Amino acid sequence: MRKEPLLLLILIALILAPSVQGAKKVVYVAKVEGTITEYTADQFQRYIDIAERNNAEALIIELNTPGGLGDAxxxxxxxxxxSSVPVIIYVYPRGAIAASAGTYIAMGSHLIAMAPATSIGACEPILGYSQNGSIVRAPEKIRNFYTAYMRSLAEESGRNTTAAVKFVTEDLSLTPEEALKAHVIEVVADDVPDLLRKANGMRTKLPVKGKGYVVLDFTDVQVRHIGNSISDVLISYLSNPAIAYILLNVGILGLIFGFLTPGWHVPETVGAILLVLGVVGLGYFGYNTAGVILIILAMIFFIAEALTPTFGLFTVAGVASFIMGSLLLFGKGGGSIYLINRETFSMLRIAIIVLAVLLGLFFLFGMTAVVRARRRKPETGKEEMIGAVGKVVEDLDPEGVVKVRGELWKAVSKTGEIIRVGETVKVTGMRGLTLIVEKAEGDAEWQE
Structure with a gap:
């Protein structure tokens, strides 16, 4: 009888063991790299949702970005x-940066950590880049707005307001040691375990939704990494300006080939998919609508050249529209200011020139081929066979077989006379697939 209570306790312990293990504290770690776009905001939202659903102790975002869109x-x-879970921005790995928009994101987080050999700052707002690659600064009104926004983030978190404002007004950048000394960040850590160890027991710089200020407890926590989804990998490629630009143009060309060669359906199907992907990619970092319109106009010129050859007039107009549209695509203010940096735009200019030359050559030679094809007489049909000269290979009595232009034809003698093998005949007409022939004159040239 005494064994029954003991067995019952063991059974209860076994039942509760999984729930006890499941209640272990968890810290989620996710990675955000590259330009800040609207999709980056979607990533943050997804990471925060995962951490909140699992009641995580904290969410650590390993950030490495040169900046990006202000709205995002x-x-x-x-x-x-x-967020109802503390979010820690960790500038990581070594060599990473949290510049421009990345600095604002860090200053708005519950805790900031940096790995050695990283940097933070350089938040001066810009409109874009000029044709020579120099930065086009934003007007005073915009600068004042972002200065006030940065100041409010610093004041709310109790971080160094003076240094925060200099990030915007003087393009100040700080190393981890400088940022820690200036009370801009809270931790310098080599890796995530080092970060958890050093941040353990710290109080968040901002109140956590529904919890107020939280004292972080990273004692005996389980670290779970949130991997990139398929959409993350896809968008990381699509949001590359060069890739998005090429997809856009290849997609349009696919539609053109599909329309000019009806019946196959593959070019227009693939073209439509690539076109949509290109537009999606462009939408993540912004583009000039005028550029898209000019590129579409260029394709219309190319189609017009293919359908109604103008000896290069529409081709020249198409190439000019294509180049201007491509240059305007990533710019604003009439194309004098660009939305992407000089390195990216230099790469794009190469792609633009190569595509323009290939399109010009293709439609130029394609147009010539079309003109020749339209001028050439048909090589088959009744009209073309009339007057052709051949030889008899089977006696015409009055029907037989003749060889004309290397092909054997059933033939009948026009006059009803017998025409022997080897004699030369001339086609005078056709009745269905039967040639009507007569003996050729002596100087008629037989066409082998």
Whole structure:
């Protein structure tokens, strides 16, 4: 009888063991790299949702970005500050940066950590880049707005307001040691385990939604990494300006080939898919609508050249529209200011020139081929066979077989006379697939 209570306790312990293990504290780690776009904001939202659903102790974002879109940045800051889980921005790995929009995101987080040999800052707002690659600064009104926004983030988190403002007004950048000394960040850590060890027991710089200020407890926590989804990998490629640009143009060309060669359906199907992917990619970092219109106009010129040859007039117009549209695509203000940096635009210019030359050559030679094809007489049919000369290979009595232009034809003698093998005949007409022939004159040339 005494064994029954003991067995019952063991049974209860076994039942509760999984739930006890499941209640272990968890810290999620996710990675964000590259330009800040609207999709980056979607990534942050997804990572925060995962951490909240699993009641995580904290969410660590390993950040490495040169900056990006202001609207996306402010959306990310809002998502962080409305998170019910502490969000720690960790500038990682070594050599990583949190520049421009990345600095705002860090300043809006509950805790900031940096790995050695990283940097933070350089937040001066810009409109884009000029044709020679120099930065086009934003007007005073915009600069004042972002200065006030950075100041408010610093004041709310109790971080160094003076240094934060200099990030914007003087393009200040700081190393991890400088940022820690200036009270801009809270931790310098070599890796995630080192970060958890050093941040353990720290109080968040901002209140966590529904919990207020939280003292971080990273004692005996389980670290779970959030991997990239298929859409993350796909968008990382699509949001590359060069890739998005090429997809856009190849997609349009696919549609053109499909329309000019009806019945196959493959070019227009593939073209439509690539066109949509290109537009999606362009949408993540912004583009000039005028550029898209000019590129579409160029394709219309190319189609017109293929359908109604103008000896190069539409081809020249198409190439000119294509180049201007491509240059305007990533710019604003009439194309004097560009939305992407000089390195990226230099790469794009090469792609633009190569595509323009290939398109010009293709439609130029394609147009010539079309003109020749339209001028050439048909090589088959009744009209072409009339007057052709051949030889008899089977006596015409009055029907037989003749060889004309290397092909054997059933033939009948026009006059009814017998025409022997080897004699030369001339086609005078056709009745269905039967040639009507007569003996050729002596000087008629037989066509082998």
């Amino acid at each position: 940045m402010m959306r990310i800051v809002s998502e962080i500050q409305n």
